[in-house]
Amino acid sequence: MPLLAYKECHILSPQQLRKLSEHKYSCFSASLLDPLLQPWWNWLVAQTPLWLAPNLITIVGLILNIVTTLILICYSPNGVEAPPRWTCALCALGLFVYQSLDSIDGKQARRTNTSSPLGELFDHGCDSISTIFVALSACISCQLGHYPNWLFFQCFCAIALFYCAHWQTYVSGTMRFGRIDVTEAQFSIIAIHLVSAALGPEIWLTKIPIVGVSWNYTILVFITFGYTLNIINFLKMFIEGGSGKNGSSVAGTSVLSPSIPLTLVVLPALIIAQKSPENIFTEHASVYILAFGMVAAKITNKLVIAHMTKAEMEYLDWSLLGPTLLFLNQYFNCILPEIWLLWFALAWGTQDLLRYCSQVCLEICQHLRIDLFRIPYSPKGSITTSVGSQSNLGADKNGGASHRKSKSKAH
Template sequence: MATSHRNLDKSPSALLRHNVQQLKQHTQKLQTNAKEAVRRMPVVLTEQQLKRLKEHQYASEGTTLLDPFMQIFWKWLVEFCPLWVAPNLVTVVGLAINIGTSVLLMIETNGAKEQCSRWIYFLTALGLFIYQSLDAIDGKQARRTNSSSPLGELFDHGCDSVSCVFVTIACCCAVQLGVYPWLMFWSCVLSYFVFYCAHWQTYVSGKLKFGRLDCTEAQFSFITIHLISTISPGFWSNSIPYLQIEYRILVALLTISSTVWSSFNNIRLVSQGGCGRNFSSVAGTSIIFPGWPIGLLIFLAVVASNYSTSSVLEEHTSLHLLCYGMVFSKITNRLIVGHMSRSPLNGWDSSCIGPLTVCINQYFNLLIDEHVLLWFFLIYSLYDLLRYNIKVCQELCDFLDIHCFRIKPPTTASASNHH
């Protein structure tokens, strides 16, 4: 009998159960260690900020041109999402797909200078569409599962700030705009700027205001560009009849003009005064001061690009703009936290270390090779961005007693499924 029991214990099904159990134990241990490591990081949010974040209510104004039509699709799509799936998990999966396809396109086009395989353009278009769709249904999923919280809005806007960087650079790669590095520079930098201005205006007025042509329309424009590249990768190097202007230059000019116009509208709204006392911001602070971080970033980016003796912008266009894009995402996320917690902004942020280091290195005649320094810049900026975002999410989750990527069962469908 003892022998038969030993043989039973060594059966394939028993071994499989044993291995699965061990894997679960190791996973839980890793999760616990990771959470403890994050909790030991320096505190980011004050007690007052956490209380105000808990009290925050989402407020928006305006409808874009395509949103009423897309709402029909998004309401249909969210019904296929299981009720046990957390809304933030929906968003981050879409972001991961979008980043993955965009990075693949950057690599294959050699910094936006060459054509690549058609299927890569198609994958990038698909990745952006998936992100757009999942990003649009996360709020609906939160209402279906009764798990709406300020963390959801914060997480959603934070992912959008990261996506803005990769989507813009990927679009430039699709039209091979890297052959005109300064056109690509201003197309990307002004795209970062217009996104920042939208949240600057929100920080001042307390409401996120959408124009008739906004993020949904911009995303569909980028998807269209990728699909044209899928059909004819060399299309963008052709010239417009009679005008003798390449189509890729036209794309850059349209991008620049639309971002300048949208930025002007947001700054005009800022100039009208805020919702705080004496027309101040939501935090009761200056309505002009939020322009300092983005202004400093653009200034340092222009200086580093213009005075580089190794032509870093021309030689490593996508990498160069990605570095500054990570800094943009960090200062934008700080602005979003400032708006939602109605707290003042700091004049200095650790994300500025990268841009300042590049300028200092140029001043001392390139003590470090600029290409090598760019990679250190990117790694540090990614670390700084992730450290800040992860710590903010952890502190808010602990304060609200919720999980970022998990919801507490059981959940029931909400009767309200409107956007």
């Protein structure tokens, strides 16, 4: 009976919390830009007050990224209308600030001796949400709404590849970043925003004289090339096998098991968009992507927790309620207007994601006896190490094995 009551009130079991305490972060990166940006990140973290909690740095960057993207969406919800140039410039600034803050949160954790497994989890969680907004803002900025199928492909590829990055980590135990990865993708998107701000978003619809195709098609080619590289690296996982017993995942489960939750998000999204009699995706692209993106962020967070706690991942989730209702509504010839259910799916998925993340953070904070957004003490050794450690900050982009920056395979 006590165990049953515990399960009803808690998301993480005592065994998962114990495994989480033992978790050690493992990462391999071959990024081209990361070494070049180290001086900027080291200087930035040196200016950061020692009392500023690493997770607070992360969440501030995420909020700025979301707000700037929502402003862009307000002016061009479907990526068809040309948004004002200043909104594109604002998105570029928001993404740059987010990228910079997301790169120093782990350095700040190491600098203040406050690294914890919660830092890594919190960072991954913020990145799972940021992926949705970054991908959507890039598509709007280069007017991809004129090609709805490409818009769907680009946004859902970004979401799926971020999930696959953590799927690979769940299987091998080590997060791997290629030479062209999240940092390169982020700065490419910043460049797209800056071009739109300088020349106007309409520039992407003009034809290239010799080739005869629009400039945004050129962007699609380069982005798809980047996706292909990441997919190839991801598929190597199945050849190498997992780090568990008999080539299984870190939790001892099948290396294919994480494909089920991902399929339950992407496949219904594709079917609903293609079969909609009201052209729900074409008419309400941003709301559609955000609604399904929240569901994808939820299952990605569950995958990260499964990896860090070496536990089996659950396949079904309450966040799938919205997509399920949309699917059933189509099956019964749209009893309700699809836009009503789409807004419900967005609201439900958002509150479910926030509730889940809040509860998990609360449980981990209670277990580790730490605060989420506050350093409630003078960081041990911070005075003596804050200067001397600066020379070592460049050795790790995020300054700590248990609080490194989460990078997606296609951010």
